[in-house]
Amino acid sequence: MSKFTRRNFLKASGAAAAAASAMSASTFAIGGAGKKVVVVGGGMGGATAAKYIRMMDSSIEVTLIEANKDYYTCFMSNEVLSGVRDIDDIKFGYTGLGKHGVKVVHAMATGIDDAKRVVKTSAGDFGYDRCIVAPGIDFKYDMIEGYDAKVAEDIPHAWKAGSQTVTLRKQLEAMKDGGTVCICPPPNPFRCPPGPYERASQIAMYLKAKKPKSKIIMLDPKPKFSKFGLFQEGWTKHYGYKGQNNAGGMIEWYGTPKDSDDNVLQSVDAKTKTVVTGFNEIKADVLNVIPAQTAGKIAKAAGLTNDKGWCPVNGKTFESTIKKNVHVIGDAAIASPLPKSGYAASSEGKVAAAAIVALLNDGKAPTPTYVNTCYSVISEVDGAMDGISVAMVYAWDEKSGKIIKVKGSGGLTPSGKDRDADMRAREVKYAHSWFENITADTFG
Amino acid sequence: MKKVKALQAAMVACGLALTGAVFADGHGGPSAEALSYSCAGCHGTNGLSSGPASPTLAGMPKSVMIETMQGFKSGDIPATIMGRIAKGYTDAEIEKMGDFFAKQKFMSAQQSSDAMLAKKGAKLHDKYCEKCHSEGGSIEMAVEDEVGVLAGQWKPYLHYSLNDFVSGKRPMPKKMKKKLETMHKKEGDAGIQALLEFYAGK
Numbered sequence: 109m110s111k112f113t114r115r116n117f118l119k120a121s122g123a124a125a126a127a128a129s130a131m132s133a134s135t136f137a138i139g140g141a142g143k144k145v146v147v148v149g150g151g152m153g154g155a156t157a158a159k160y161i162r163m164m165d166s167s168i169e170v171t172l173i174e175a176n177k178d179y180y181t182c183f184m185s186n187e188v189l190s191g192v193r194d195i196d197d198i199k200f201g202y203t204g205l206g207k208h209g210v211k212v213v214h215a216m217a218t219g220i221d222d223a224k225r226v227v228k229t230s231a232g233d234f235g236y237d238r239c240i241v242a243p244g245i246d247f248k249y250d251m252i253e254g255y256d257a258k259v260a261e262d263i264p265h266a267w268k269a270g271s272q273t274v275t276l277r278k279q280l281e282a283m284k285d286g287g288t289v290c291i292c293p294p295p296n297p298f299r300c301p302p303g304p305y306e307r308a309s310q311i312a313m314y315l316k317a318k319k320p321k322s323k324i325i326m327l328d329p330k331p332k333f334s335k336f337g338l339f340q341e342g343w344t345k346h347y348g349y350k351g352q353n354n355a356g357g358m359i360e361w362y363g364t365p366k367d368s369d370d371n372v373l374q375s376v377d378a379k380t381k382t383v384v385t386g387f388n389e390i391k392a393d394v395l396n397v398i399p400a401q402t403a404g405k406i407a408k409a410a411g412l413t414n415d416k417g418w419c420p421v422n423g424k425t426f427e428s429t430i431k432k433n434v435h436v437i438g439d440a441a442i443a444s445p446l447p448k449s450g451y452a453a454s455s456e457g458k459v460a461a462a463a464i465v466a467l468l469n470d471g472k473a474p475t476p477t478y479v480n481t482c483y484s485v486i487s488e489v490d491g492a493m494d495g496i497s498v499a500m501v502y503a504w505d506e507k508s509g510k511i512i513k514v515k516g517s518g519g520l521t522p523s524g525k526d527r528d529a530d531m532r533a534r535e536v537k538y539a540h541s542w543f544e545n546i547t548a549d550t551f552g
Numbered sequence: 553m554k555k556v557k558a559l560q561a562a563m564v565a566c567g568l569a570l571t572g573a574v575f576a577d578g579h580g581g582p583s584a585e586a587l588s589y590s591c592a593g594c595h596g597t598n599g600l601s602s603g604p605a606s607p608t609l610a611g612m613p614k615s616v617m618i619e620t621m622q623g624f625k626s627g628d629i630p631a632t633i634m635g636r637i638a639k640g641y642t643d644a645e646i647e648k649m650g651d652f653f654a655k656q657k658f659m660s661a662q663q664s665s666d667a668m669l670a671k672k673g674a675k676l677h678d679k680y681c682e683k684c685h686s687e688g689g690s691i692e693m694a695v696e697d698e699v700g701v702l703a704g705q706w707k708p709y710l711h712y713s714l715n716d717f718v719s720g721k722r723p724m725p726k727k728m729k730k731k732l733e734t735m736h737k738k739e740g741d742a743g744i745q746a747l748l749e750f751y752a753g754k
């Protein structure tokens with residue numbers, strides 16, 4: 109079990125981390141520390157938690173188990189689809205975390221033995237005092253006939269950024285002018301509620317410039333979606349949009365009333381790029397199917413999920429309510445009213461980090477505070493810079509044992525008669541600033 | 553908590569900064585660190601922004617932080633998003649964040665600056681701004697003068713702020729108003745641009 113001795117730690121953390129490790133080594137001698145945290149998943153939640161534990165208490169050994177050498181951010185991946193950004197602009201590595209003394213192991217976690225406090229991985233077992241699980245999402249392929257992980261290589265969901273983002277971009281580039289792009293957003297709850305609609309906006313921006321006779325059809329299993337009014341206003345303004353369930357503009361959006369299956373996806377024919385919903389059948393030139401989601405596989409394998417496939421947690425510490433000493437953060441966790449977003453995952457990572465550091469030092473979990481913001485860039489061409497956002501500050505309510513919205517805070521970018529073109533242009537710049545800062549805060 | 557204290561002492565002895573965040577016992581709301589860490593997604597770790605537009609908060613004088621946050625809250629200072637965020641915090645919480653960010657080390661933004669324009673900007677600054685934003689609007693003097701930093705702040709952010717001042721959307725001290733308006737009348741937007749290049753080059 110104790111593969112992870114201090115000597116190994118010092119050896120493994122590399123030259124860059126040597127200084128930090130040496131410092132923590134001296135605290136082992138005095139403070140009787142040497143507590144171990146293993147983090148599974150080095151995305152927005154996991155990487156942030158790993159870094160902040162080390163920032164708060166460098167006597168704690170932190171090992172990060174991450175499957176991939178490179179991380180591609182989902183956020184701003186829609187700008188790769190429109191050609192504003194290159195795929196390499198959203199690629200991040202793990203050397204920054206090494207500098208904070210986080211030991212990064214590139215391996216696949218396969219299970220957690222919570223009785224023995226061991227994370228099992230393709231690179232061996234790692235013992236922990238506390239464990240953080242942040243695996244992001246997995247897809248429920250079995251809900252759509254004719255669609256699975258293999259088909260998704262050709263008909264990409266691109267809901268985890270990386271090679272599928274590039275595939276989708278190439279398909280858009282290869283499409284003829286006058287083609288049809290069909291996007292099938294997922295049912296709730298899912299990663300990044302405004303994401304599919306920002307995607308439609310970014311693709312429309314590309315088509316308007318390069319293939320103006322083309323159109324985008326969205327078949328949505330929901331009656332409405334995040335930033336509903338703001339997106340529709342933006343589509344009308346920039347791309348032609350004739351209202352819900354109407355044809356004629358560049359973007360068409362078809363929703364599904366409650367208790368109906370109108371645009372609930374039933375099947376996909378990969379060969380002909382045809383999708384069938386309860387009511388519609390569309391043959392597309394480029395097809396983007398985003399399946400329903402659950403917590404990442406390891407969460408289920410470790411017994412951390414409920415019957416709906418997500419992980420219930422105590423919102424004050426993000427400790428699983430099913431398994432002791434295991435904390436779940438990010439998209440995999442049920443953190444409502446916090447949405448499944450990168451900003452929320454980062455915020456949860458910091459709350460979990462502070463709780464774990466306190467608990468490992470025999471203290472009580474501190475009072476948390478949380479923030480979320482999601483930017484969406486509807487348009488970013490000269491003369492039409494249009495960014496929007498939703499924000500919220502959250503607090504912990506000890507009485508109800510719940511995360512609550514702080515009254516009076518948050519909300520949406522003003523629209524309608526309060527729309528301010530200058531402020532919208534600033535929001536594009538600030539969305540890009542957010543990207544720079546949150547990635548530096550996570551991986552730097 | 554004895555062990556914790558001992559550990560804390562030991563770590564201080566080792567020259568390690570151990571934040572108070574994790575040792576707060578739950579009374580009195582979230583700690584200064586917990587509150588301030590949640591701003592990092594937009595303002596950078598410990599308030600040091602990677603830009604290109606979001607302002608750096610590190611080193612901001614506490615009084616300026618409080619005034620600015622209250623200005624966002626009331627709507628006096630125009631903002632894209634800070635109005636919505638500032639309303640999420642009590643006066644006591646804003647004070648805590650003021651303490652935190654004032655203690656963080658400021659570093660000048662890494663950005664381009666047009667040397668020719670900056671030269672002209674230096675002259676304009678001396679004439680119209682230096683009195684209250686001394687030593688070229690430097691962080692050291694910003695702390696002393698209790699004003700926001702100008703030298704080394706992100707250019708697009710300062711540009712937005714100055715536009716808001718000039719257009720009358722954002723209130724400013726009477727004397728500053730007089731100076732800024734005189735400058736703008738004489739030099740136009742080119743004067744603003746020159747000032748921005750001057751601050752960006754520092």
Ligand SMILES: Cc1cc2nc3c(=O)[nH]c(=O)nc-3n(C[C@H](O)[C@H](O)[C@H](O)COP(=O)(O)OP(=O)(O)OC[C@H]3O[C@@H](n4cnc5c(N)ncnc54)[C@H](O)[C@@H]3O)c2cc1C
Nearest residue numbers: 149151152153175182183217243244300438439449450451
């Ligand atoms: C198109 C799109 C746009 C988006 N835009 C925004 C936005 O503007 N703002 C915003 O805040 N959010 C946005 N998001 C959402 C954001 O990307 C996610 O909410 C966020 O990444 C969640 O973080 P996480 O840590 O839970 O998961 P992830 O970031 O996905 O990280 C999970 C990590 O765990 C690793 N992993 C999984 N299982 C294992 C295992 N068994 N062993 C080892 N490693 C494993 C994975 O490789 C991955 O690196 C967007 C998402 C999409 C798809």
